[in-house]
Amino acid sequence: MTKPATRIQQKNQAAILAAGLEVFSQFGFRGSTLDQVAEAAGLSKPNLLYYFPSKDAIYSALLSRLLENWLEPLHALNDDGDPVAEILGYAQRKLAMSRDFPRESRLFANEILQGAPRIKDVLEGELRTLVDAKAKVIEGWIAAGKVKQVDPYHLIFTIWSLTQHYADFDVQVRAILGTRDPFEGASAHLDDVITRMLRV
Amino acid sequence: MTKPATRIQQKNQAAILAAGLEVFSQFGFRGSTLDQVAEAAGLSKPNLLYYFPSKDAIYSALLSRLLENWLEPLHALNDDGDPVAEILGYAQRKLAMSRDFPRESRLFANEILQGAPRIKDVLEGELRTLVDAKAKVIEGWIAAGKVKQVDPYHLIFTIWSLTQHYADFDVQVRAILGTRDPFEGASAHLDDVITRMLRV
DNA sequence: CACGAATTTGACCAACTGGTCAAACATAGG
DNA sequence: CCTATGTTTGACCAGTTGGTCAAATTCGTG
Numbered sequence: 484m485t486k487p488a489t490r491i492q493q494k495n496q497a498a499i500l501a502a503g504l505e506v507f508s509q510f511g512f513r514g515s516t517l518d519q520v521a522e523a524a525g526l527s528k529p530n531l532l533y534y535f536p537s538k539d540a541i542y543s544a545l546l547s548r549l550l551e552n553w554l555e556p557l558h559a560l561n562d563d564g565d566p567v568a569e570i571l572g573y574a575q576r577k578l579a580m581s582r583d584f585p586r587e588s589r590l591f592a593n594e595i596l597q598g599a600p601r602i603k604d605v606l607e608g609e610l611r612t613l614v615d616a617k618a619k620v621i622e623g624w625i626a627a628g629k630v631k632q633v634d635p636y637h638l639i640f641t642i643w644s645l646t647q648h649y650a651d652f653d654v655q656v657r658a659i660l661g662t663r664d665p666f667e668g669a670s671a672h673l674d675d676v677i678t679r680m681l682r683v
Numbered sequence: 684m685t686k687p688a689t690r691i692q693q694k695n696q697a698a699i700l701a702a703g704l705e706v707f708s709q710f711g712f713r714g715s716t717l718d719q720v721a722e723a724a725g726l727s728k729p730n731l732l733y734y735f736p737s738k739d740a741i742y743s744a745l746l747s748r749l750l751e752n753w754l755e756p757l758h759a760l761n762d763d764g765d766p767v768a769e770i771l772g773y774a775q776r777k778l779a780m781s782r783d784f785p786r787e788s789r790l791f792a793n794e795i796l797q798g799a800p801r802i803k804d805v806l807e808g809e810l811r812t813l814v815d816a817k818a819k820v821i822e823g824w825i826a827a828g829k830v831k832q833v834d835p836y837h838l839i840f841t842i843w844s845l846t847q848h849y850a851d852f853d854v855q856v857r858a859i860l861g862t863r864d865p866f867e868g869a870s871a872h873l874d875d876v877i878t879r880m881l882r883v
Numbered sequence: 884c885a886c887g888a889a890t891t892t893g894a895c896c897a898a899c900t901g902g903t904c905a906a907a908c909a910t911a912g913g
Numbered sequence: 914c915c916t917a918t919g920t921t922t923g924a925c926c927a928g929t930t931g932g933t934c935a936a937a938t939t940c941g942t943g
Contacts, residue, residue, distance in 0.1 A: 491890070491940085509797055513714030517931060529933080530891055538931065589796055592851070596789055596796075597709055599854045606858035614859050631879070636860060637872035644848030645841055651792070652844070654799045658806035659814050660836060672837035679831070679879045691910090691920070717901060729903080730921055738901065 495534055498524045500548070503541040508590040511597055512542050546594065546601055549587050554610065556580070557639075560617050566624040567681050574642045574673050581650035582666045588650035614639060630681040638680070645673060696734050698724045700748070703741045708790040711797055712742050746794065746801055749787050754810065756780070757839075760817050766824040767881050774842045774873050781850035782866045788850035814839060830881040838880070845873060 488496070502523035506515045517538050521528045535541045556576040560569055581588050599606060614636065621635035649656060649669050656665045688696070702723035706715045717738050721728045735741045756776040760769055781788050799806060814836065821835035849856060849869050856865045 489889070489941090495890090511711055511714050511793075511796075514711050514797075515713075516929080518929085527892060528931085529893085532932065533890070536932095592792070593711075593796060595852050595855050596711075596793060597714075599858075603854065603858065606855050610855075611859050611861075633875065634868050634872050637868050640848060640856065640869075641845055641872070641876060644844040644852070648840060648844030652795050654803065655795050655806055655810075656840065658799075658803065659811050661811075668834050668837050669840075672834050672841070675833065676841060676876065676880055680876055689910095689919070695920090716899080718899085727922060728901085729923085732902065733920070736902095 499531055499534055503545055504586050507542055508586040511593040549591060550605060554613060557613055557617060562620050566629040571674060571677055574677055577642060577646035578670060578673055581646050585650035585653055588647050592651045631683055699731055699734055703745055704786050707742055708786040711793040749791060750805060754813060757813055757817060762820050766829040771874060771877055774877055777842060777846035778870060778873055781846050785850035785853055788847050792851045831883055
């Protein structure tokens with residue numbers, strides 16, 4: 484029953500989501516205003532509300548689009564592959580996301596900081612189930628002597644924190660590194676950390 | 684020339700700062716309202732503004748109080764001590780701060796996420812200088828063969844991200860761990876990560 | 884071009900925001 | 914108990930906020 488979106492609809496909806504990502508990722512939901520989003524999207528406020536029924540709707544659309552991509556790399560962690568290589572690959576994929584989609588990372592960070600009111604159920608449901616499953620996989624690798632003894636949950640937290648740090652704390656990282664590119668050093672360092680932690 | 688604060692002043696200023704920390708750490712500066720802070724402090728809004736001249740003044744007072752404690756542990760990293768023990772101690776001290784002062788950590792995270800408009804100069808000045816100095820210390824340890832080869836800057840980022848993650852992403856960590864206490868596992872894991880990364 | 888549908892806008896609104904102020908109230912010291 | 918100082922409050926204000934609406938404009942298509 485959903486009518487096909489027109490050319491203008493597609494363009495403007497995309498512009499609004501891009502603008503919303505820019506604004507919400509910086510100031511969070513409560514700290515952002517529709518005027519800011521409208522300004523960034525190059526639309527008037529009433530026009531913006533012609534495409535989305537409310538501020539909440541824009542924010543929620545961004546969040547649900549984000550969650551799809553957010554869980555996917557961990558899903559890809561493969562039981563059959565080489566254990567250390569699988570985990571290294573996962574970490575590098577997360578790091579690439581911080582480099583290529585820093586605003587998405589900051590949007591997520593902002594939502595979590597505010598207590599995750601809109602995604603708490605996803606965290607306690609889908610995410611927890613997924614992490615439990617992958618923790619089992621890692622425990623299997625440990626039992627088989629393929630990787631060193633490690634708490635799989637905190638290993639996953641380590642990968643998340645390390646990789647997202649480069650997006651979420653970008654301004655601090657750059658303040659310290661000056662002109663040096665954070666992600667070059669980060670990639671090699673990430674490999675180091677994980678290899679030394681896991682390689683038997 | 685500053686008059687000694689009365690008993691009531693001390694009590695109310697402390698209550699306001701505590702309330703401000705609670706609110707600002709969750710919603711950031713822009714996302715928080717004076718009404719929220721006043722409510723949390725158990726004061727009326729005009730009464731709140733009797734003790735602090737503006738919303739900005741409360742926030743800034745919190746930030747500068749925070750920055751003192753924030754840099755102190757890294758200052759304590761001692762050139763003369765046992766290298767691995769020094770770094771382990773630093774990391775554990777940071778982890779303890781995440782456990783004991785999670786709101787402070789989230790306040791800082793919120794400020795950084797929003798582009799650090801009020802503390803960018805501290806990051807590029809005092810913090811950068813401090814990190815440069817400590818990076819030199821770690822490079823000395825590496826050259827002396829006391830710890831494994833590692834990028835000292837990214838090592839420091841690793842410690843920051845890992846420890847602060849347990850405060851900033853608390854709700855996510857708890858969603859995944861359920862009833863288990865995050866900080867018990869975290870402490871041992873943190874030791875593991877750093878020891879395996881550094882011990883020659 | 885014509886005409887219905889899609890799009891855009893200016894004017895507007897009620898609620899909320901940070902902040903002010905004079906008046907009322909509490910307190911401590913003499 | 915008196916008084917000067919410190920504290921608290923209700924009423925208020927101008928600017929901002931998310932959101933509405935009817936009217937105006939533009940677009941696609943026959």
